[in-house]
Amino acid sequence: MLSLNNLQNIIYNPTVPYVGTISEQLKPGSLIVIRGHIPNDVDRFQVDLQLGNSLKPRADVAFHFNPRFKRSNCIVCNTLTNEKWGCEEITYDMPFRKEKSFEIVILVLKNKFQVAVNGKHTLLYAHRIGPEKIDTLGIYGKVNIHSIGFSFSSGLQNMETSTLGLTQISRENVRKSGKTQLSLPFEARLNTSMGPGRTVVIKGEVNANAKGFNVDLVVGKSRDIALHLNPRLNVKAFVRNSFLQDAWGEEERNITCFPFSPGMYFEMIIYCDLREFKVAVNGVHNLEYKHRLKELSRIDTLAVDGDIHLLDLRSW
Template identity: 60%
Template structure:
């Protein structure tokens, strides 16, 4: 659950139908969070990110998110332009249950919306209308909303500097454009070793046809790997391990749900504690990993490889 401390603005117990202007519109990196309950007799409800609030003619809807509960249920997503609906994108996974509370997180990205419900990734919806045209939020249908919260771009991005000391994979001395420092395989030295209290944040996007990717934290003076994180898409396995004294240890795989999905944006946070690493993905605590490599003051390298587009790496 996203902590209340992160919200820039909240709306408590709004009446549905709810139509309200989004001051300043929507900006990539923002989150819109909704908590509520699906009544027992609900057949459907919808959340619409709109251009204006006109009803005649009806305002364009950039993103129509519409859970329907008849039969086994589905979620219909669509766009309304010039009073005409486009093609429906239907998701048959149904995370909402009648009579049960829910938390929906709409993450706004430059090319799509990314939606998770109750901490689990649900779907992606590519923009069909320019994001800058979205200025209104509408909630309709049979649903009870207890809170709407807005998390700004700034609190997500953090003000910590990107990692320096990146080894660039180029041959000449030419200055490379900024994004090139995140070419894979990626290698960077930490400004200071990964001791308790330190944090690493890795931001990226899983490729559409991804098989796996890996993140390694290691010392620079040996081949040991203190922490190996290895999500594997086909198996839906999130493998954790350490490579010590020229051999891999026992894999840890247990996880309540696999947090990655093709095309999805993620912010993976590794927090080093005295006895373990804590790993969170998109604000949700995902796993712990007990230290097997005990010389924490020697861990000073981050390596990232595999089927992702790497967007940022930060450490503090």
């Protein structure tokens, strides 16, 4: 689970510039969490995932993450190989503010880095150097760092699909290159029906050109939908509803921050409470949805469809 609480090897209040060895190999599923504060006189700072710490010649930088505050507020990402910078990738949606605290979460995926700032998805950066070669973290520039923490979980190590606590009832899994792929539309029976304290987790990757997808908690017998979660990327709306007695109810859409972006990896957690469902995405609580179908134990089926690559499903 994408948890920002079980961090290891936490370094508190390091002096900047900071250059430190990363104690374990970065694999898919590893997290680096950097918490700090932006001073008022900031012009720029950078977080570099490096191959060694040599200054002459300068060590290669697999991932250079460089927020800049002068002229155009932007984040520049790049890779340094043999003392030469590659092609810059620039993000103009600037999540950092002067005199404000921040939390940067860098998630290592098989083919890219995924960065969130203050719980909001910020950017993706495709690997140009294999992350397993990175052994050093460097932080430079005008920035105050409160803590640096790591999580070397290998939960995503080979992105093996699993359906724990669920029995698949949709069409058969497609096997490709010896790995099971969960094909959509996907439908599975919960091994234990819904009720207070029950949790469902969906892990997936949003397609690059995604318009939307849906996750439904269904009453198998009547096909009533107790909870319909429908993120729509083309309009940045996170629609929630119920389909009861052959009719859709009133949509709920209010949300502080739309959590999905094309190409991003996500872990969606649906937690069933006495009064409502609570939904979190990538470790950040997103919304509550009051139960409209009161007999929770009738909810026994999970259905997923839409513009995503489904990786993993769990229920307990």
